[in-house]
Amino acid sequence: MASPTPAERRRSTDKVVAYLAAALSMPAERVGESFRVATPGDITKILELRRETLGNDLTWDDEKYWHWKYLEQPEIGDGEIPCWVFEKGEEIIGGMGFERVQLNVKGKIHPAVWNYDVMVRPDYEGRGLGVLMNLVFQERFPLLVGLGTNERSTRMVERLFTRLPSLRCW
Secondary structure, eight states: OOOOOHHHHHHHHHHHHHHHHHHHTOOHHHHHHHEEEOOGGGHHHHHHHHHHHHGGGOOSOHHHHHIIIIITOTTOOTTOOOEEEEEETTEEEEEEEEEEEEEEETTEEEEEEEEEEEEEOGGGTTSSHHHHHHHHHHHHOSSEEEOOOSHHHHHHHHHHSOOOOOOOOO
């Protein structure tokens, strides 16, 4: 299966933006502006989003974990937060983290981005926000790695990405 062209990805993103704008009662241009790089001022709201999204599954010190996972990555610059957020008004209703990685393909190193922790506040689930965030990342980063780690994320990844051959090691 051939990868979509940039124009095809843009058309797909535009359709999701129009759908999401109607679902969120926002102008389409505001939807595009609402998904942005996180700032230090967003950290409290990001942690709240994680509490709302993970609910009873959150059994660890998430603030400590989040700071380690996001702010102690070796490849990030000073003040950078490797996370994007989707805001509606003063609220953060979605977000997605990422990590810069390197893929070794037949001995050649390719810089890539691994996206993870796609989160949508439960009262906004099913409106296409997770899909939009992934599509924006596909446009923004030339080589993007996505992994499905639960049933919902696996279904979304299967729809949005081209599956790579399974790795087998002996």
